[in-house]
Amino acid sequence: MKESFKVCFCCVRSFKVKTSEPPQEIKTLFDNYSGDGRMSVDEMLRFVIQVQGEKHADSNYVKDIFHRLKHHGVFHPRGIHLEGFYRYLLSDFNSPLPPSGEVINICFTLEWTLTSTEDLQKCLNAVKENAFEVSEYPVVLTLEDHLPPDLQKKVAKMVSKTFGGTLFRCTDEYKERFPSPETLKNKILISTKPPKEYLQTQVSQTSTTDESVKAKKVADAEELIQDEDEEYVAIEYRDLISIHAGNRKGGLKNCLNGDPNRVIRLSMSEQWLETLAKTRGSDLVKFTQRNILRIFPKTTRFDSSNYDPMVGWIHGAQMVAFNMQSHGRFLWIMQGMFKANGGCGYVKKPDVLLSNGSGGENFDPSSKSLQIKTVLKVKIYNGEGWNLDFPQDYFDRYSPPDFYARIGIAGIPLDTTSYRTETDTDEWFPVWDKEFEFSLRVPELALLCITVKDYDSNTQNDFAGQTCLPLSEIRPGIRAVRLHDRAGEVLKHARLLVRFVLEPR
């Protein structure tokens, strides 16, 4: 078959069209695990256990796979052919992450002005109705308010009445130690105060392009900030607050000292974090063992771009605030991280951040002496599906796309690295057959990031899909890696066939 691109009235370029074909290694595996060109349930079970590493699989599991393949029209009662086997490998039910319940992403953008308590009531009702739709884990509501005491009382009443028993109230037993998300299941927590970063974000979203006007607005906004401990906070309102914001009056130098008598939430800008990470990495880790650390974007990000969330996570920061409206690598890393734990929105910190070394020392993500713990081998065989997701001339006007893949690790500095495949020129079904090896010191904190692009010699390469996967949950074996668009929405067809091997050292 041929594919034609019309260049002008009289000129047409034609390209031979291949289809998605099983790579040689897949054919060999099929031969090894099948007799007379068909793979039976028992043979498939052996493959699933030995190659895919699914030790607990049984024949019902394989029968279920066969059943699902019926919809692809590649099923035979006595076993599957090579085509069926290849379709199984590339199918949605052969994901590199463990199967989880369907996750619905709910994103609220709420703007409430003082003029209407009706709107607030609507918001509170919406939160109440949907808070535990996806997971039972707690919902933290940060009230970005600037209210006089009489209105605080009013809000306190509304919040208490709406949420009733689901509202978590911080009793004395929790003053020195935050309860775990497990204990807080089905609870709503209120966090304040009107954080500086909120005001700054508001300023940064104003339409003016005059930097001096913006700087003035930032200064004005900062002056408006009231300390949470100031007396005029209504008692009813204070009682609702279960996560108390600490203040940063001690400055950069003293902010990590903490308070032995109570746990706090500290908000710090990405710049503070970067400065502290350079010289006081293990102090940050220690601070976040007891307290909550929240990172927010620096005020000069007027374009709502994002910063690298890894810096916060590898130091144990529990909340890393993001601009969800701007796309790019850092947003993909954020989305990748939260694919873990069934996509419920909470990811447990690895032990390395919670426990101390034999000498009582805290983990330092920038240490140069960390030992290699795991070697990850990733083989990218090929890819398919772009011809179904994109128009013929989407990537190149007069020829099929020239795909290459970039594959890398986001993690602690020593683990962070990336490689790329060769470019497969003029091919909708790229074949790379290339293996990459990663030596990892802290695999618990690593994400595997893959981006596919169309190579262009004269212009910027075109984006063709991406994914980030939490390494801690990657299932070994040959897997179908689905790709997502810039915003993180999964593409319907585009996917890669990839083999993962994890070797402990």
Ligand SMILES: [Ca+2]
């Ligand atoms: Ca192009």
Ligand SMILES: [Ca+2]
């Ligand atoms: Ca091309």
Ligand SMILES: [Ca+2]
């Ligand atoms: Ca191209």
